Amino acid sequence: MRLFLFLTLFCLSLLPVGGEAQPVPPGSDEPKAEDLGTLPEAPAPDEPKTRAAEEPQIETLYRQLAAASGEDEAKRIARRIQLIWLKSGSDTVDLLMERAAIALKGxxxxxxxxxxxxxxxxxxxxxxxxxxxxxxxxxxxxxxxSLADIERVLALEPRHWGALSGLGIIQRQLDQEKRALATFKAVLDVYPMLDTAKKAVEQLETELAGKPT
Incomplete structure (x- = not known):
């Protein structure tokens, strides 16, 4: 709960007036869909589409993810969690999500x-x-x-490392390095083996160490 409130304050403090699009600062990478932890491919048709029965399992998977000893093991566990996240319980929503994914790729x-x-x-x-x-x-x-929607994701799924990573990336884009560092450390609390988050923490710590306090 503390983590969610902390991140919510970040989101609200960073919302630009009027919600207008913000240009990417000079020297920053162009946005990529992968940055915000886009969803894995849809599960096989014979997989159950309701998430209710998965709740006890996902807690076990989160514990396993936090304790994974290597990246390959962590990736396997992470994908299982993502597939649970993906289940909407609605055929209509699933179809809309599939079409949205095609539109996004295009x-x-x-x-x-x-x-x-x-x-x-x-x-x-x-x-x-x-x-x-x-x-x-x-x-x-x-x-x-984007930040407003990330806030909604984290209200529903506080351990969503994709949304947390997206928050950290946007904070970096907006030159909020200290906040980004805290956010990426929160990512590693959930998914310690996530290489992109580890690199982000290393880079941000280096950048902040070189700046006057």
């Missing part, structure tokens, strides 16, 4: 947003709908709206 962001607006309206308690829409806003460099 860089048809207006269509992706239309589809995902419907997803979050039909299923407001489905964290992955908000996560995917946060990704689309990020790709459009609309960091304010």
């Amino acid at each position: 860089e048809n962001y207006p269509l992706a947003l239309d589809l995902l607006d419907t997803v979050v309206t039909l299923k407001p308690d489905y964290a992955e709908g908000w996560n995917r829409r946060a990704t689309v806003y990020y790709m459009r460099q609309d960091f304010g709206r």
Whole structure:
């Protein structure tokens, strides 16, 4: 709960006035869909689509992820968690998510947003709908709206390392290095073997060490 409140304050403090798109600062990498932990491929048709029965399992998986001894083991566990996140329990929402994924890959962001607006309206308690829409806003460099959706993801799934990573990336884009460092450390609390988060922490610690206090 403390982690969520802490990150919520970050999100609110970073929202730009009017929610307008924010340009990528000079020298920063262009946004990529992968940055915000986009979803894995859809599960096989014969896999169950309801998440309710998965709740006890996911807690075990989170513990295993935190204790994984190597990257390969962690990746296998992480994918199992992601597949549980992906289950909406609704055939309609699943279809909309699939179409939104195609639109996102094709860089048809207006269509992706239309589809995902419907997803979050039909299923407001489905964290992955908000996560995917946060990704689309990020790709459009609309960091304010992306942060707002990330906040919704974390309210529903506080250990969502993709959303946390996205928060940290946007904080870096907005030159909020200290906040980004804290956020990426929170990512590693959930997923200690996540290489991108480890590198981000190392880079940010180096950058901050070279700056006057």
